[in-house]
Amino acid sequence: xRRSMLFIPGNxxxxxxxxxxxxxxxxxxxxxxxxSIDEKDSARYLVRNAxxxxxxxxxxxxxxxxxxxxxxxxxxxxxxxxxxxxxxxIPKATExxxxxxxxxxxxxxxxxxxxxxxxxxxxxxxxxxxxxDVFNIVKSSKRVVAVLLGAEDLTADMEIKRTKxxxxxxxxxxxxxxxxxxxxxxxxxxxxxDVNDFEGLRKDSEKAKLIGMTGKAAIxxxxxxIINEVFSPSKDDIEWAKRVILAxxxxxxxxxxxFSLDGKMVDAPILQRAKNIIEKAKAIGLIKG
Amino acid sequence: MRIxxxxxxxxxxxxxxxxxxxxxxxxxxxxxxSIVLKQFGKQxxxxxxxxxxxxxxxxxxxxxxxxxALDYTIKARVETAVKRAIx
Numbered sequence: 001x002r003r004s005m006l007f008i009p010g011n012x013x014x015x016x017x018x019x020x021x022x023x024x025x026x027x028x029x030x031x032x033x034x035x036s037i038d039e040k041d042s043a044r045y046l047v048r049n050a051x052x053x054x055x056x057x058x059x060x061x062x063x064x065x066x067x068x069x070x071x072x073x074x075x076x077x078x079x080x081x082x083x084x085x086x087x088x089x090i091p092k093a094t095e096x097x098x099x100x101x102x103x104x105x106x107x108x109x110x111x112x113x114x115x116x117x118x119x120x121x122x123x124x125x126x127x128x129x130x131x132x133d134v135f136n137i138v139k140s141s142k143r144v145v146a147v148l149l150g151a152e153d154l155t156a157d158m159e160i161k162r163t164k165x166x167x168x169x170x171x172x173x174x175x176x177x178x179x180x181x182x183x184x185x186x187x188x189x190x191x192x193x194d195v196n197d198f199e200g201l202r203k204d205s206e207k208a209k210l211i212g213m214t215g216k217a218a219i220x221x222x223x224x225x226i227i228n229e230v231f232s233p234s235k236d237d238i239e240w241a242k243r244v245i246l247a248x249x250x251x252x253x254x255x256x257x258x259f260s261l262d263g264k265m266v267d268a269p270i271l272q273r274a275k276n277i278i279e280k281a282k283a284i285g286l287i288k289g
Numbered sequence: 290m291r292i293x294x295x296x297x298x299x300x301x302x303x304x305x306x307x308x309x310x311x312x313x314x315x316x317x318x319x320x321x322x323s324i325v326l327k328q329f330g331k332q333x334x335x336x337x338x339x340x341x342x343x344x345x346x347x348x349x350x351x352x353x354x355x356x357x358a359l360d361y362t363i364k365a366r367v368e369t370a371v372k373r374a375i376x
Binding site: 013014017042045049050052053 | 361
């Protein structure tokens, strides 16, 4: 379950050790943009030690490494891979980069005696070439469990203005969602960068959810509650799903192939949607499993 | 590992520790200043000494200004400073 993924600067002990109690489903310890060039080594050892010694209370432990187009990226993989994070985020992802990281992780897993494929990969799609190749990027490694859209870098690459309304990233969001649904991985939306505009955050999250994003990155702990709320099934959704499933079970007992609820026919896609809602609600703990 | 030159790591921010490492002729020595010196001074010194030992450092003067760092931070900052000092 990745409703909210919170970025934490990788060289800040105070923020790292407080991260597990903030309510995010995933913590992204950031070695890339949040760390200055001079402090890359320092952050790398700090994040490694944090992964070894801090109890992240069930949060997914993700590390955004530096690009493997830089020397930092290889050192990040070698040091961080050996303490078995749950996943690595690969910035400016390409098919080649994901394949290379997959190979490097496989070598580390063999050397350290970890289960092969246990460290997952989340490609960060933030270039036009990455966006257009996202299907192949996801297909290039069985480790890929989600795609994160990075709209700030993407719009810079596209030479277009980034707005709060986000009309300029409609295509990117749709493309990422479509590929993620096709390949059964999570689609994580870009962060909302105005950390004081909570109404804007809610609208932006709802817009992303409407077209199929399954979660959203956060850059401030105060954004987590809204993101979790938006990306959780609502009470009405859960009630509806329960009624659909009850009606289905009744129809099965009566030997009916198709059935209706509230005057509307329920077919396989609707039943599947209801099951997905119940499954998600159980995973979050909104209903008992 | 032989300390060749002075190097530093960490910050003076809360929950961090600022570590300076210098070459030393009399084995490993620590000069510690901490906001929790009375309660945890000995423990912090032990973590620093153990980290130096793990890194096989035998000639370092470590000047540490602690702002309430946990062990994982102390170890990381000492390792960073040492590796910067041997480059």
